[in-house]
Amino acid sequence: MTALKAILSYMHDFAATTHAVWLREVLRMLRDSGQIVGAFSRPVLWVMIFGIGLTPYFRTGLRETTFMVPFTYIQFILPAVVVLNLMYPAIQSAVSLIWDREFGFSREVFASPTPRSAIFLGKLAGGTTIAMAQGLLVMILLPAANVPVSYTSLFAALLPMVAVALAFTAIGLLLASRMSSFQGFGVFANTLILPAFFLASSIFPLDPSLSMEQALQSFPAWLVFLVHANPVTYAIDELRWAMLGYRQFDPVTARAVLSAFVVIPIALAYHAFRR
Amino acid sequence: MDSAAVIEVSDLRHSYSSVEALRGVSFSVPKGSFFALLGPNGAGKTTLVHALCTLLRPSGGNVSVAGLDVRRAPRAVRRSLGLVFQEASLDDRLTVFENLIFHARIYQVPRRDRRRRAWEVLALVELEQWANAPVSDLSRGMKRRLEIGRAMLHEPTLVVLDEPTTGLDVQSRRRIWEYLERLQKDHGVTLLLTTHQISEAEGADWVAIIDQGRLQALDHPAKLRQGIGGKLINLQIGDDAFRQALSNRFPGKCKQRDSVIQIEAEDPEALLRELVADEQQWRMVDSLEVVDPSLEDVFINLTGRELRDRTANLSR
Numbered sequence: 001m002t003a004l005k006a007i008l009s010y011m012h013d014f015a016a017t018t019h020a021v022w023l024r025e026v027l028r029m030l031r032d033s034g035q036i037v038g039a040f041s042r043p044v045l046w047v048m049i050f051g052i053g054l055t056p057y058f059r060t061g062l063r064e065t066t067f068m069v070p071f072t073y074i075q076f077i078l079p080a081v082v083v084l085n086l087m088y089p090a091i092q093s094a095v096s097l098i099w100d101r102e103f104g105f106s107r108e109v110f111a112s113p114t115p116r117s118a119i120f121l122g123k124l125a126g127g128t129t130i131a132m133a134q135g136l137l138v139m140i141l142l143p144a145a146n147v148p149v150s151y152t153s154l155f156a157a158l159l160p161m162v163a164v165a166l167a168f169t170a171i172g173l174l175l176a177s178r179m180s181s182f183q184g185f186g187v188f189a190n191t192l193i194l195p196a197f198f199l200a201s202s203i204f205p206l207d208p209s210l211s212m213e214q215a216l217q218s219f220p221a222w223l224v225f226l227v228h229a230n231p232v233t234y235a236i237d238e239l240r241w242a243m244l245g246y247r248q249f250d251p252v253t254a255r256a257v258l259s260a261f262v263v264i265p266i267a268l269a270y271h272a273f274r275r
Numbered sequence: 276m277d278s279a280a281v282i283e284v285s286d287l288r289h290s291y292s293s294v295e296a297l298r299g300v301s302f303s304v305p306k307g308s309f310f311a312l313l314g315p316n317g318a319g320k321t322t323l324v325h326a327l328c329t330l331l332r333p334s335g336g337n338v339s340v341a342g343l344d345v346r347r348a349p350r351a352v353r354r355s356l357g358l359v360f361q362e363a364s365l366d367d368r369l370t371v372f373e374n375l376i377f378h379a380r381i382y383q384v385p386r387r388d389r390r391r392r393a394w395e396v397l398a399l400v401e402l403e404q405w406a407n408a409p410v411s412d413l414s415r416g417m418k419r420r421l422e423i424g425r426a427m428l429h430e431p432t433l434v435v436l437d438e439p440t441t442g443l444d445v446q447s448r449r450r451i452w453e454y455l456e457r458l459q460k461d462h463g464v465t466l467l468l469t470t471h472q473i474s475e476a477e478g479a480d481w482v483a484i485i486d487q488g489r490l491q492a493l494d495h496p497a498k499l500r501q502g503i504g505g506k507l508i509n510l511q512i513g514d515d516a517f518r519q520a521l522s523n524r525f526p527g528k529c530k531q532r533d534s535v536i537q538i539e540a541e542d543p544e545a546l547l548r549e550l551v552a553d554e555q556q557w558r559m560v561d562s563l564e565v566v567d568p569s570l571e572d573v574f575i576n577l578t579g580r581e582l583r584d585r586t587a588n589l590s591r
Binding site for chain 1 (some may be wrong): 367
């Protein structure tokens, strides 16, 4: 009976801490005007300028093999922009870890009677929440991008979105646990995000109707290889499937890669965080 | 074990790779007292405080806080401690009140008590009007007051303050002393304060002087001052030879700085009478001052002037 009581009280304390850390992350984001501006401007820039500007050049058959993507360019990139708007805030949320170390708040947290795992969970949940909010924000552009909206498609999009948010928050925490300066973190995060985004078949398709030999005729081998090796490729593919009913890659591979992409960074980040 | 002791430290040792920071320190802090830990930079104060706060696992010896062993029950120890760190540890982007509620949550203050306790500590440190201001709007002194209030939020038995008035102006400093006094007198809280500013330890019930990882002295400040013996006589004498002669006459009892020689005298009157009697000697004395030894004199006596400078340089 006393053992049960102790376990319940521990769980209660654990939940209270996780909630406190989570809430703090969310409040900090809401007070960071730079982040909010970024959250709005990024999708507008990509969808309304890049998307609209390139739409006429999509599916026009500049090469011998025309792409068989049954969508406009703006529809094609919209799920990718959702992922981009998840990646940035997820990684950025971990900056608070460096911030705390620099300005002493980590002492308040780490000298408290709370288990470290609860702090980690709060940070992870906080970053994921912030990222999800910004990812869902892109959905405002669905009508402008002429993507048919249904509740089921939105609901189906949540799972791959959460996966990306979790994975990139964990990657951010992993980086922040090992880095001491804001500048270093910023540079590292940017050099990670942009290639991961561009090499994910986000802004150009690898035509699935082509065989590997044909794909290799249209694109250099290294590019085809990198796109296939990039886990973000599969996240965007899953999201396209949920929102447009269109996919370029094998669903089993996609889901397996995505699951590993969530679990491995979280495990590594937790390990780094505990030290 | 003394049941009235809040802190029990026995034969505490700690080494960082090759450096021995603590070499067997033992003391106990009685409940409800104000205990000052005084020592030069690099003396081992911070290591000792970190061992108390369970932020560091000591290599040897025992530490217990509120009857709890820091190794065996670190979480319970942390809950009974209020901490005020040397550097700021607030979240600048949150408001004053949000910082307090965050603290209440991570220190497991029951939900129904959180807001009430937060207002109580705000009243204690006179920051009620600032409750909804972002912490970034607060001055340094106000932030420190908020940290002291926050340390009280979960009703700890012991509040540990690591150099709490470093870098504050006189007004803030005085206010903080008022609060600390009130905490001790009205709330019965035990205070443990580390400082290298001797004046801050004068008002303590107990002063422990620590240097080179060892406890050099532990007593009431008045007793420590008495320990140095009698009075101190400061004589300003231009003549080098005379100063040298005096210094030879009282070996180990004299200190010189520029043209001033300070003599520790058990019986100052006899010494003065002797000085005045010799007219030739008396004419060479430019000024004379008889003072009570301060804690600073005790401190210098125990830790040594040169040593303090050297350790300060090393730790930089």
